[in-house]
Amino acid sequence: MVARVPETARIPSALLPMRARVAHRRQGPDDVATLSLCPVDGRLAPFRPGQFNMLYAFGVGEIAISISGDPGNADSLLHTIRDVGAVSHALCQLQPGDMLGLRGPFGKPWPVDAQAGRDLLIVAGGLGLAPLRPAILQALAMPERFRSIILVVGARSPTDLLYPEQLRDWAGEPALALSVTVDRATPGWSGMVGVVTTRLARALDRCDPANVSALVCGPEVMMRHCCLALEDMGVPPDAQWISMERNMKCATGSCGHCQFGADFVCRDGPVFRWDRVAARLRIRGI
Amino acid sequence: MDVQSIPELLADHLILGRFDAGSIETLAGCARNFHFGAGELIQKEGAPAELVYVLRKGDVAIEISAAHISPTVVETVHGGDILGWGWLIPPYRTLFDARALTEVSCVGLDAACLRGKCDDDPMLGYQLFKYWLPHLAARFRAQRLQVADLYGGEGA
Amino acid sequence: MRECYALDDPRLLLENFLAAGWRVIAPVLSEGALVPDVVQDADDLPRGILDSQAPGHYRLEEGATRRWFDAVVGPRGWKHWLHPPERRLWRALRNEDGFEIRPEVEDWPPTIFFGVRACDLAAIARQAEVFRRAADPAHATRVSATRIVAVNCGRSARTCFCVSTATGPRAEDGFDLALTETDEGMLVEVGTDAGASLLEGLGLRRASDHMRARARARIAEAAASQTRALPKDVAKRLPEAAESPRWEAIAKRCLHCTNCTAVCPTCFCTDIVDRTDLSDQRAERWERWDSCFTPGFSEVHGGPVRSSGAARYRQWMTHKLSGWHQQFGTSGCTGCGRCITWCPAGIDLVAEARALTEGD
Known part of the structure; x- marks a missing residue:
């Protein structure tokens, strides 16, 4: 009897985070906090605009948060979090020096590089500016590669605008055509009032729609109407991208939670080309 | 000073420019140039709607005001848009305040004159329907989204 | 053509595996159902039972024959072992600095899955692909330290439709050994070198062409008896x-x-x-x-x-x-x-x- 019995196998740990500390924290607008993170266990892999991290709050849990830092600066690890659930609440409470867990970066990025030579239109609604900020910074780092860079930002009200100082800087940036609009004006607001779609025709009035590439992020309804409006103007459906939000637990395509049709949003997204998802977005509960 | 004639100004406009040349000439017969300074009131709620403004340059706030609070801007319209629709619907009353946010250049069409020309020339009326309605519909669509309060319930 | 041997009693294999120190997991009787579990004794292998399956219905009953493998799949697949219902991923302990993370390490003893049906072999491969793409090594680690003895079905339940999914009733690959029960005993088909080594020292005789033909016929009967089929498109x-x-x-x-x-x-x-x-x-x-x-x-x-x-x-x-x-x-x-x-x-x-x- 010589049947060889192999060694006992060792099953490695899965979904291990690295630890990071909060370096800076910024409150606002409202219940939104922006954390700047500094990894404790080594360096994080470089990220691309539109990718996300899984952030872990000790004992509470883990959620997916887009990276809002500068992709050209490896130390710029910024996350903007709205306090809406148990984990995001715990993360929003973290103060400089506090520790949290960090996994990633995960997901498909905004295809910024591939739009060289085109009119790059970026449309951000509400917190949708957070995942787009790295794409804007990347484009502004090499503005000569685009025919133009146009940013349309929408928010519920002037006080809900994300990154107000950044928006002031960008308003003076010659390479960027910035347009800001709010759904509800407050006294003293002298800017535009109306949803982001009302700004699109004017934002593109010097562009050939066929030469426009659009990166759109915000609530799903806003993205849907934006992309439809852009289609109506002649921007090709295969030159528009959106970023989807779904329940993500593992971020590696094995827990199944974020499935959207046959796509795992964590792995095949969160950035999707509009023509790939447009039909699905019209069906409720996919 | 504008060096262009009124028919030229109308022909350059995003919406009016789509009318045929003859119709533009006809419209020009009802038109004159207007300029408003930033902060100036363009139309007043409740006043007779005697003019419709073809906005050429600048931004205009549509406002709702009440005695005890500052006016609320509910929409902004811009060069390329058309301001006012009370002029076509009896009893021809202006429905909201409109205030220039910036320097505004526009062409004002006399409403009674315009209605008369449309009565005389149904093709002109048809073009007005065909080119002005999509503009109104786009604004209506945007207002529906605005009502939906898209950012009210968004997550992180 | 794969090498085939004849075996009179499947318990001979089990005894041999257990004696060599393998952990053997096979479908055994548990609360009125067949469930893959750790076998301590070759006599734990159930014999002579049939399953009656229909929508919302499962019963085990005494069969008319003393066959070993006429009852097909029970409620529990092999994923309970390869992708367990729960596992601890890691632990974190607070310290004065924040917290430290303790990875979890789990052992998988050398294991033989005994009695895996073709549909479940396909299922193991399909889950393996999910975890391969997710870069989670746990499933692959368990599979690579596991030998698989498949069983080709000689009978289908009324709920079976593996013919229409092209996953059975015959195990085509993904096994180390495959058994087919015939009236002349078990046909043992060798799928891999690891499977061949599991037979070393047993002195099994080569299977006759007649026995192979009998095995093929039984599998064909099982296939032909299936009444359910998924639409092709x-x-x-x-x-x-x-x-x-x-x-x-x-x-x-x-x-x-x-x-x-x-x-x-x-x-x-x-x-x-x-x-x-x-x-x-x-x-x-x-x-x-x-x-x-x-x-x-x-x-x-x-x-x-x-x-x-x-x-x-x-x-x-x-x-x-x-x-x-x-x-x-x-x-x-x-x-x-x-x-x-x-x-x-x-x-x-x-x-x-x-x-x-x-x-x-």
């Missing part, structure tokens, strides 16, 4: 039926009990949950099976994406029979029929797939 047609009213009708019958996802040998979805002690000094992260039938499964801020039962049933079935092809290049269904048998409402996946893709 289900992968393409099901997404086209996304807005069919039929989903609502199924949802009215569905109890959302999650039985189908628990018994499905390919369903892989998990939740990740946190456990802490009362002092908040120790935290653990656990992965445990989850089901797309629970409303919280698709929760985003503001509520679940799939708030209706119809949307959740559509998600499960469309993913299984259609989306899986796009994700992993195969169907997510291997025709084992468990979801039909173990549905307390007797919802028949095959009948529903037909109705949805062909119209009523």
Whole structure:
């Protein structure tokens, strides 16, 4: 009897985070906090605009948060979090020096590089500016590669605008055509009032729609109407991208939670080309 | 000073420019140039709607005001848009305040004159329907989204 | 052609494996069902039983013969072992600095899966592909330290439809040894060198051509007796039926009990949950099976994406029979029929797939 019995196998740990500390924290607008993170266990892999991290709050849990830092600066690890659930609440409470867990970066990025030579239109609604900020910074780092860079930002009200100082800087940036609009004006607001779609025709009035590439992020309804409006103007459906939000637990395509049709949003997204998802977005509960 | 004639100004406009040349000439017969300074009131709620403004340059706030609070801007319209629709619907009353946010250049069409020309020339009326309605519909669509309060319930 | 041997009694193999120190896991009787579990003694292997399976129905009964392998799959697949219902991922302990993370290390003793049916072999391969793409090494580590003795089915249950999914009733690959029960004894087919080494020292005689032919005939009988078949074009047609009213009708019958996802040998979805002690000094992260039938499964801020039962049933079935092809290049269904048998409402996946893709 010589049947060889192999060694006992060792099953490695899965979904291990690295630890990071909060370096800076910024409150606002409202219940939104922006954390700047500094990894404790080594360096994080470089990220691309539109990718996300899984952030872990000790004992509470883990959620997916887009990276809002500068992709050209490896130390710029910024996350903007709205306090809406148990984990995001715990993360929003973290103060400089506090520790949290960090996994990633995960997901498909905004295809910024591939739009060289085109009119790059970026449309951000509400917190949708957070995942787009790295794409804007990347484009502004090499503005000569685009025919133009146009940013349309929408928010519920002037006080809900994300990154107000950044928006002031960008308003003076010659390479960027910035347009800001709010759904509800407050006294003293002298800017535009109306949803982001009302700004699109004017934002593109010097562009050939066929030469426009659009990166759109915000609530799903806003993205849907934006992309439809852009289609109506002649921007090709295969030159528009959106970023989807779904329940993500593992971020590696094995827990199944974020499935959207046959796509795992964590792995095949969160950035999707509009023509790939447009039909699905019209069906409720996919 | 504008060096262009009124028919030229109308022909350059995003919406009016789509009318045929003859119709533009006809419209020009009802038109004159207007300029408003930033902060100036363009139309007043409740006043007779005697003019419709073809906005050429600048931004205009549509406002709702009440005695005890500052006016609320509910929409902004811009060069390329058309301001006012009370002029076509009896009893021809202006429905909201409109205030220039910036320097505004526009062409004002006399409403009674315009209605008369449309009565005389149904093709002109048809073009007005065909080119002005999509503009109104786009604004209506945007207002529906605005009502939906898209950012009210968004997550992180 | 693979080498084939003849074996009179499958317990001889079991005795040999146990004596050599393998952990042997085989379907054994447990609470009126056949369930893969650790075998301590070769006599634990059940003999002479038959299963009666139908929508919402499962009974084991004494068979007319003393055959070993006439009863086919029970409620539990091999995923209980390869992708266990829960596992601790890691622990975190608070310290003065913040916290430290302790990775989890788990051992997998050398194991033999004994009695894996063709549909379940396919299921193991399909789950392996899910975890390979997710770069989670646990499943692959367990599989690579496991030898598989398959059993070719000589009989189908009424709920079986592996012929239509091209996953059975014969095991084509993915096994080390495969047994086929004939009236002349067990035909033992060698699938791999590792399988051949499992037979060393047993002195088995070569199988005759006649015995091979008898084995083929039994498998063919099992195949021919299947009455259920998934529509061929289900992968393409099901997404086209996304807005069919039929989903609502199924949802009215569905109890959302999650039985189908628990018994499905390919369903892989998990939740990740946190456990802490009362002092908040120790935290653990656990992965445990989850089901797309629970409303919280698709929760985003503001509520679940799939708030209706119809949307959740559509998600499960469309993913299984259609989306899986796009994700992993195969169907997510291997025709084992468990979801039909173990549905307390007797919802028949095959009948529903037909109705949805062909119209009523």
